[in-house]
Structures are given as structure tokens and as C-alpha cells.
Amino acid sequence: MSRAAERLKLLIHHLDRPPAALSAAPTSGQTFTHSHSHQLRYTFDTGLLTPEQRLSYEENGFILIKNLVSENDIDKFRQEFERICRQEVKVPGLVVMRDVAISKSEFIPDQKAVSKIQDFQEDPELFQYCTLPQILKYVECFTGPNIMAMHTMLINKPPDAGKKTSRHPMHQDLHYFSFRPADRIVCAWTAMEKVSRQNGCLVVLPGTHTGTLQEHDYPEWEGGVNKMYHGVRGYNPQHPRVHLEMEKGDTVFFHPLLIHGSGMNQTQGFRKAISCHYASADCYYIDVKGTTQENIEKEVKEIANKKYAMGDQITLKDTWALRGRLVQGVRTSL
Numbered sequence: 001m002s003r004a005a006e007r008l009k010l011l012i013h014h015l016d017r018p019p020a021a022l023s024a025a026p027t028s029g030q031t032f033t034h035s036h037s038h039q040l041r042y043t044f045d046t047g048l049l050t051p052e053q054r055l056s057y058e059e060n061g062f063i064l065i066k067n068l069v070s071e072n073d074i075d076k077f078r079q080e081f082e083r084i085c086r087q088e089v090k091v092p093g094l095v096v097m098r099d100v101a102i103s104k105s106e107f108i109p110d111q112k113a114v115s116k117i118q119d120f121q122e123d124p125e126l127f128q129y130c131t132l133p134q135i136l137k138y139v140e141c142f143t144g145p146n147i148m149a150m151h152t153m154l155i156n157k158p159p160d161a162g163k164k165t166s167r168h169p170m171h172q173d174l175h176y177f178s179f180r181p182a183d184r185i186v187c188a189w190t191a192m193e194k195v196s197r198q199n200g201c202l203v204v205l206p207g208t209h210t211g212t213l214q215e216h217d218y219p220e221w222e223g224g225v226n227k228m229y230h231g232v233r234g235y236n237p238q239h240p241r242v243h244l245e246m247e248k249g250d251t252v253f254f255h256p257l258l259i260h261g262s263g264m265n266q267t268q269g270f271r272k273a274i275s276c277h278y279a280s281a282d283c284y285y286i287d288v289k290g291t292t293q294e295n296i297e298k299e300v301k302e303i304a305n306k307k308y309a310m311g312d313q314i315t316l317k318d319t320w321a322l323r324g325r326l327v328q329g330v331r332t333s334l
């Protein structure tokens with residue numbers, strides 16, 4: 001038995017009972033409230049993850065799986081993205097974002113102006129990504145069997161226009177989410193081409209998923225910041241960083257409290273990745289009033305109002321309930 005496997009056995013005890021009732025409103029943000037202090041808190045044994053992989057996720061908050069999505073699938077996603085940019089297909093609910101540095105420019109051809117599309121749950125071609133069986137098999141290790149696709153994104157990080165606006169500040173995705181518990185949420189992020197430090201790969205601070213949700217706000221960057229690109233206020237700059245260089249099809253799964261960002265794209269190409277945030281359907285919504293998430297709720301409300309004239313009654317929770325789609329099991333709560 002390997003060292004990791006032995007350690008795991010020690011840690012587990014009688015583990016792999018299902019997590020403590022998720023829908024019972026907990027008073028703390030923790031899923032497990034047993035007396036055992038050395039339990040695996042972040043993963044389930046479905047027979048897929050090796051002991052080493054489970055330990056690694058428990059300790060680091062992310063796991064990288066090489067070559068998980070086929071070239072053929074990725075090429076299909078790329079083609080659909082290009083059709084959307086050329087406005088050959090119209091997708092209900094889709095949010096299109098352009099980089100702030102070029103948003104006012106008149107000289108950029110259409111398909112190059114799009115830095116990110118969000119909420120493609122109504123595009124059958126792109127949504128296939130969220131239902132890929134090989135992705136869901138991993139997702140289940142973090143969420144359990146009832147799985148909702150909550151947020152979808154295709155990121156087309158543009159060549160930096162010279163103001164460093166192509167960077168994504170260090171943040172925790174949980175800042176945007178009004179559902180819990182955090183441990184039953186996971187992001188799958190797949191490189192659609194080789195991503196390197198040069199074109200702005202993901203940068204993560206391993207282990208930060210064991211902390212709490214931090215206060216987020218716009219970073220004070222001279223060249224400007226994209227809409228809603230909030231960053232963690234005062235994270236420790238000494239914390240070790242890991243640059244996740246990946247090949248086309250490689251997929252990283254990471255915890256929503258993991259502090260991460262992405263660097264400047266210093267190449268002339270548009271660095272592409274596709275991602276989905278999944279949550280256990282057994283999660284529950286929270287009211288973010290009076291929390292550090294009030295600032296993002298306000299912005300989302302403004303955008304939802306501008307786009308759909310939804311009135312002031314809409315909450316962050318409503319926008320998530322509308323966007324979420326069941327991809328496996330039963331829609332129990334979310």
C-alpha cells in the first residue's frame with residue numbers, strides 16, 4: 001500500500017457514509033459536524049478518485065485531470081462559440097462580455113471583441129460540455145449524486161491591449177454564489193487549447209479552500225478592471241502560488257473558496273477555456289443581506305434589471321434558481 005493510501009485509511013475511519021443532511025439548515029458553514037476531527041470533508045469515495053487524488057484535493061482544493069475532454073468535443077464548442085460571436089445563433093439568457101479596454105473601440109471585428117460568454121445553459125451544443133459523463137463522474141466525487149449545473153462560461157481571454165485588463169484578479173467564486181454548503185460546489189474548467197503562463201493560465205493559492213469567504217471588491221488597478229471582476233481584499237501575497245499550465249482537454253476541478261485568478265495574456269491569441277460550476281441539488285439558498293456578498297448582489301440585480309426589467313424584488317437567489325439546470329439525479333432543493 002502506498003504511503004498516501006495508508007494515510008487515507010487512517011483518516012477515514014468509517015468514512016463514506018453520506019454527508020450530514022445537507023438541507024437541514026446548518027448554523028455553521030460546515031457540512032460535517034461529527035466529533036471525528038480527521039475526516040475527509042471535501043470528497044466522496046465513488047471508486048473513481050485514488051487515495052492520492054482525494055488527499056490532494058482535501059489539502060489543496062483542486063485537482064487536475066489530464067486529457068479529459070476530447071479534441072472533437074472541444075472543436076465543436078469552439079465552432080459554436082464562433083457562431084455565437086458572428087451572431088448566427090441567438091441564445092436566450094446569454095450574457096456577452098467584452099474586455100473593458102476594447103469595449104468602447106469601434107475598430108475591433110466582432111468575434112475578437114468577445115472576452116467571455118456566460119449562461120449558455122440554453123445552447124444545446126455548448127451545454128453538452130456540462131453533461132459529459134467523464135466530467136460528471138468527477139463532479140459527483142465533490143457534490144454527491146444529485147447534480148445541478150449552476151453557472152456556465154466560455155472564456156476567450158483576449159491579447160492584452162496594454163493596460164493589463166486581461167488579468168482576472170484573485171478571487172473566490174463563492175463570492176458570486178448564494179447557495180451552500182460551499183463544500184458541495186465545484187468548478188470544472190477545461191483548457192480549449194494549451195494554456196501557459198504566457199497566455200494567462202489559472203493561478204491558484206493551494207489550500208486556501210480551507211479558509212472562509214473573504215471580502216471582495218474591485219482592485220485598484222490603473223488600467224481599469226472589467227465589470228464584476230471583484231478581487232479578494234488583502235490576500236497574503238506571500239502565499240505560494242501555482243500556475244496551472246494545461247494542454248487542450250485537460251480539466252481542473254476546484255473548490256469555490258480556493259483563491260485563484262488568471263494572469264495577463266501576453267500572446268496575440270485568444271486563450272479559450274470552458275467551465276461549469278456544479279452544486280449538489282441538495283444545497284440550499286441563502287439570503288446575502290448583511291454579508292460581504294451584498295455588493296455583488298447589487299450589481300447582479302442592476303444587470304438583471306437592465307436586461308430583463310425584472311423589478312427590484314429580484315434577489316441573487318432568484319437569478320441562480322432561474323439559471324440552474326439538473327444534470328444528474330433529482331432536483332431536490334436548489
Ligand SMILES: CCCCCCCCCCCCCCCCCCCC(=O)SCCNC(=O)CCNC(=O)[C@H](O)C(C)(C)COP(=O)(O)OP(=O)(O)OC[C@H]1O[C@@H](n2cnc3c(N)ncnc32)[C@H](O)[C@@H]1OP(=O)(O)O
Nearest residue numbers: 096097098099100103173176226227228229303304319322
Ligand atoms: C435570469 C437572471 C439572469 C441574471 C443576469 C445576470 C448576469 C450576471 C452574471 C453574473 C455573473 C456571476 C457569476 C460568477 C460565477 C463565477 C465567478 C465568475 C467571475 C466572473 O467572471 S464575474 C465577471 C463577469 N462579469 C460579467 O460578465 C458581467 C456581466 N456582463 C455584462 O453585464 C455586460 O457584458 C456588460 C459588462 C455590462 C456590458 O454590457 P453591454 O450593454 O453589452 O455593453 P455595452 O457595450 O452596451 O456597454 C455598456 C456600458 O458598459 C461598459 N462596459 C462594457 N464592457 C465592460 C466591461 N467589460 N467592464 C466594464 N464596463 C464595461 C461600456 O463601456 C458602457 O459604458 P458607458 O459608460 O458607455 O455606458
Ligand SMILES: Nc1ncnc2c1ncn2[C@@H]1O[C@H](COP(=O)(O)OP(=O)(O)OP(=O)(O)O)[C@@H](O)[C@H]1O
Nearest residue numbers: 167168169170197198203219241260261262263264
Ligand atoms: N500587482 C498585482 N496586484 C494585484 N494582483 C495581481 C498583481 N499582479 C498579478 N496579480 C494577479 O495575480 C494573478 C496572476 O497575474 P500575472 O499576470 O501577474 O501573472 P503572474 O502570476 O505574476 O505571472 P507572470 O510573472 O508570468 O506574469 C492574476 O490573478 C492577477 O490578477
Ligand SMILES: O=C(O)CCC(=O)C(=O)O
Nearest residue numbers: 155168173260261262273
Ligand atoms: O481566466 C479564467 O479563465 C478564469 C476566470 C475565473 O476564475 C472566473 O471567471 O471565475
Ligand SMILES: [Fe+2]
Nearest residue numbers: 171172173260
Ligand atoms: Fe473564478
Ligand SMILES: [Mg+2]
Nearest residue numbers: 167262263264
Ligand atoms: Mg506578474
